[in-house]
Amino acid sequence: MTNFESIELEIDVSNSLAIVCFNRPNQFNAFNIKFMDELITAFNTVSRDTRIKCLILTGRGKAFSAGGDVVEFKNAEKPDEFMANLVSKLHEGIKILKNMKILSIAAINGACFGAGLGYATACDFRISSKIATFGCAFTKIGLSPDSSSTWHLPKLVGLSLANEMLFLNRVLDAQEALQFSLVNKVINSEGRFLEEVKKFAAEICQGAPLAYSFTKKLIKASYTNDLETHLDKEAENIVKSAGTEDFQEGLKAFFEKRNPRFKDK
Structure with missing residues (x-):
């Protein structure tokens, strides 16, 4: 401490x-x-x-x-x-x-x-x-x-x-x-x-840190974005998420019926 x-x-x-x-x-x-x-x-x-x-x-x-x-x-x-x-x-x-x-x-x-x-x-x-x-x-x-x-x-x-x-x-x-x-x-x-x-x-x-970080940014931006702009931001971030190791781990864990082990990568 x-x-x-x-x-x-x-x-x-x-x-x-x-x-x-x-x-x-x-x-x-x-x-x-x-x-x-x-x-x-x-x-x-x-x-x-x-x-x-x-x-x-x-x-x-x-x-x-x-x-x-x-x-x-x-x-x-x-x-x-x-x-x-x-x-x-x-x-x-x-x-x-x-x-x-x-x-x-x-x-x-x-x-x-x-x-x-x-x-x-x-x-x-x-x-x-x-x-x-x-x-x-x-x-x-x-x-x-x-x-x-x-x-x-x-x-x-x-x-x-x-x-x-x-x-x-x-x-x-x-x-x-x-x-x-x-x-x-x-x-x-x-x-x-x-x-x-x-x-x-x-x-x-236990959650995915990168996905959480993207989600925080999207929620904050939702207060000022119009819908079209916000949809573009959602698309940008979900594409980034799909390119992460954590996404691959999440999919693997889903099909193996176990808890994922996310690494913030």
């Missing part, structure tokens, strides 16, 4: 897994400049490590993340300059996360608010503990939303509910988050929460 001060990074090579744990439990894992510098370093480390097939984000203590550190907001001599610096780092982290070739899981162990919710929605999957709660909270203190909230939320939960969360600061519990497709599943066994998330990650790690 690689230890920073505000986060922890664990690389589990045997399971092709990386775990980034937010580690400011007394501050509900609130984001500040130092936190973000460490998180960006961790993301870059994971992104460059070709042994990793899946990333889990989670938090230590009672919160996934409460978002930005409001105490530091209050103490800032020049709030707008402080916010500009913090936001640039928040956005850098989200861009690295979204552009990773591997798949990511937000393991939401508790309160998930503000920029914390932004980071959770930027992951490919969201798995919630039964005690987790979800909210935006930006406008509650006179800020406009940030950290991808206005981009991801309407796409995940629909415009009507997104408006309630963004304007009226509606808070969802875990079952509501599942009902409205904000999360993929809820784990009711609180004591085994992370272990259950790891089982989900293990299923991901």
